[in-house]
Amino acid sequence: MTTPATDWLRLDQQICFSLNAASRAFGSVYRVVLKDLGLTYSQYLVMLVLWEHGELPVKKLGEHLRLDSGTLSPLLKRLEAAGLVRRERSARDERSVEVRLTGQGAALRERAVEVPRRISAATGLDLTEVQDLRARLDRLTAALDAYGTDPAPGPS
Amino acid sequence: MTTPATDWLRLDQQICFSLNAASRAFGSVYRVVLKDLGLTYSQYLVMLVLWEHGELPVKKLGEHLRLDSGTLSPLLKRLEAAGLVRRERSARDERSVEVRLTGQGAALRERAVEVPRRISAATGLDLTEVQDLRARLDRLTAALDAYGTDPAPGPS
DNA sequence: CGCAACTTAATTGTGCACAACTAAATTGGG
DNA sequence: CCCAATTTAGTTGTGCACAATTAAGTTGCG
Structure with a gap:
């Protein structure tokens, strides 16, 4: 009584679908919970890393979050526009951009707890x-x- | 010896992050595996539903996948442009759009197994x-x- | 030094997810 | 029949994810 080979293509057999659905369901809940803070889910993750590590280059941020600069660059610009972070070229290495919290960004942590x-x-x-x-x-x-x-x- | 309240904001404590990371890691693997079929991950999920149910309106498709028309409409247009599905207004209810497989779309199942x-x-x-x-x-x-x-x- | 290899961000283009809104068609109460 | 409420797709706008490419800067070998 093994599962027929043809059933391996059933949607409800796909672990990826359950995973994806759970991830999106989380997204909905976070959207509601984070609305007061003015953050999206991904922005919240970036802020978590900054609250934990203080200040770090885009590269390091991406390593923590498994995200590349194509995702982070526009996201960080939005956080900067919101006054939560500042981005500035490293003096030591002009290729690198340091991301650090503003006072407002650091203060937001109190409301995020x-x-x-x-x-x-x-x-x-x-x-x-x-x-x-x-x-x-x-x-x-x-x-x-x-x-x-x-x-x-x-x-x- | 409870966890300090401050640690609840650590990235590695967040279940959502593990979930999100797993979902994206799956995405990378699917991208590679589905490349031969010319499908993205989400398009593959849509094809799974169509292979299983044959033909159904956009509404039903969205219920199976937990997706709304804002996501499905452009996605289905791409599948139609690729020659895998046809979309046509229902004769019974002009509001509804029936999505059905083309011969090519049905045949793709053989390569998807x-x-x-x-x-x-x-x-x-x-x-x-x-x-x-x-x-x-x-x-x-x-x-x-x-x-x-x-x-x-x-x-x- | 001089230049090739590497590193780092940013940009561009494609596609997904979803909220808000619009348009069209159906349905049901009077 | 008439019209208000509902249903269904589609459109628009915002934001995320990622591949591919570009640009700038650094490093190290000769």
């Missing part, structure tokens, strides 16, 4: 479940990334 | 793990959706 609690309430998961799910997802991401660099890891 | 196997290999997960993860993610999505319609479900 309640965001995780509200999101947590929306998930209906307890701490243990969240950590377990995060661990599984991180392993999955690592496996997918490895496939990208080496599609056929084998014993050869 | 190997996609799930290749994706499965990339995840490094066995069938049990995939089903468990899917179930967790679907429950999470349901909880997040419920929050959107009723932010404070209580016993009142």
